[in-house]
Every structure is written in C-alpha cells, then in structure tokens.
Amino acid sequence: VTAPEPPEAAGPVRHTSPYLPVARTVGRLVAPVTLLTALLLYHGLNYSRAFWGYLGLDPSVLELTTQDHLIGTVDALFRPLLGLAGLVLALLAGHAFVGRLRERWGADRAIRATVLVLVPVGAELVALGAVALVRPLDRVLHFLVPPTALGLGVVLLAYAGHLHAAATTPARPDPELTHILHAAAVSGLVVLALFWATAGYAAAVGEDRAETAVAELRGGAVVHSERRLLLDGPGVTEVSCTGEGAAYPFRYHGLRLLMRSGSRYVLLPVSWVAHDGVAIVLPVADVQRLDLVPGGTPLQYAVWPC
C-alpha cells in the first residue's frame, strides 16, 4: 500500500483586479469602433457648433457632412489626448514612487503614509469637481479645471482604497461583487470626467478657430446676381446696373468669403464684428458670378461703378 501523494503546493493567492471584469463586460456590450466613432462625431459636433456659433450660425443650415465634423475632432482631441498621456505617465511615476517607498519604509508604513496624503487631496479635488457640476464655475475657473479635478480626485481616492484593501484584506483569486461594482463606478466617473473635459475643450477650440479664421480673412468678394438679393450689413454696398445688356444687374461689394459649405456660400461683411455682426449664408444658385479680390489691394474696398 502506498501512501497517497500529497497535493501539490499551491502558489500564493494573488489579487485579481476588479477592473478586468468591468473592461470585459463593456467590451462585450459596446463595439469599440462604434463607440469610438460616436465619440469622435459628438466632439466634432461640439467643435462645429462652437465654430459656427461664434459667427451666429447654426451648423444645421450649412449641409455639413460627417467628414466635416470628424475633421474638426482631430483638432479638438489632439491636445487632450497628449495631456491624458502625460497624466497617465505622471500617475505611473507616482505608483513607482510608492513602490520604492514600500521597499525603503516597509509596506505598512508606506501604505499608511500614502493613504494619509491621497485621501484628503483626492477628496478636495472631487469636491471641486462636484461643486462645479452643481454650480457651473466656468465664469471664474478655466473650463478644464473642474473635470480634471473630478477625474484625478476619483483616481487618487480609488488608488488609496486599493492600497488600503491590498494591505488589510486577504488576497482572493476572484474579486467580490462589491469590488467589481466599485471598479465600475470609479471607471464610470473617470470616463465621464474625461468626456466632460474633452467636450468643453472641443467647444473652446471651435470658437478659437473661428476667431482665427475671421482674423485671417484678407481678401474681398464681389457677388454678381441676376436678381436683387437685398444683402445688407456693415460695409456692404449694393450697386445696380440695370442697363440694357447687363448680364448680372446686381452687384454687392464689401463682402468676404469665409467658406463654401455644400451648396452655400458663407460670407461676412467687411466690417463684421463678433457677437454683433451678421453672417450671410447665400445659396450658390443665387450667385451668378463671384469675384474674389486679393487682400491688401485698393480693389478690396472699392465699389466699381456701372
């Protein structure tokens, strides 16, 4: 009779991150490409609304395509993504610093000290973001501060909680349901904070680009039409040459072409001012001839006689 073999010594039980089941579930429910496209389109719409809103226009009148919106998204998301990458690197450096502290001070002391710092700082940041949610502070704070504070505060608090739990609770191969729910709530808050920050940034970039586009307009545009268009605005002059043989009897000076969008021209009067000026959206079919005059020439402001 041989004695039964002793069971193989099991290795140390390791914590399984509760964030993994959350990520798996989200990945199953939402197709990543669909979600990404929807997000890009949403930010592009924010950008377009702000861009055209600066000119007093609603983008829906301009026949903008999905591609037009997505092109704006690149501009709107480039810097936030760079900032996010930098923030993640900084947080990873902080995590490495805690690791070195554990080696130097011992795990218990390092974790207690880290938690003692992270909890009040994280709570303050979350408080700032939460107050800004209830009472918009964008009139007195930079628009990126509240969402960044909320997201960063949640991350710091969650990290402190993770360190504390890892030090005080025995390791389990499978995370408990409460841990998964906690991870889902933390992930949701961070994603919403990112969404809030990028949406605000897209709108700010849109307005900034519109301001730049108007400031860089140099040339003039002269619209010729068979019919009287009654275009009006500061600096806009109508010249009517209704003599026999005139192909385009009505002419409008003092305009600038901002853009052609679909079957519409967007024109601004030469003396257009932000928040008070009128932008002109003119169907291409109403313009029989469009003369574009280079900037910096006397012709730009000249009114040609009949």
Added chain:
Amino acid sequence: VAVLRRRIAFAIAAGGVLAFTVGLVLLVVVAGAEPVDAGLADVARGVIVTGLSATVVGTAFLAWVTTRPG
C-alpha cells in the same frame, strides 16, 4: 520635538483643508454674482490653490511624522 512636529504638520494640513473649503465657497459666491468681481475671483482661486498645496505639504509631513517607527 516629535509632538511639536506632529502638531505643526496637523495644523498645516487642517489649515490647508480649511483654506480650500473657504476658497471653494468664495468661488461659488463669485461665480453666482452678476457681474463677476475679477479681483475677488483671483483671491478665491489663490486661496484654493494655496489650500490644496498646504493640504499636500501638510498631509505629507503628517504622514512622515506619524508613521515614523518609535
């Protein structure tokens, strides 16, 4: 000396939290006012940043003092 250190650290950290709270309340008041008082908004922002910094420094000092062996 250890007790004194602990008290100083606690005072800095608690002062930071208090300053942050006061700054936040001030910011909410300023943001709701019409028109916004730019000078007061600057003060509120300064108090918030100072409070947050004092919290970081104070709690780090407190953590070092209170977790020291012995």
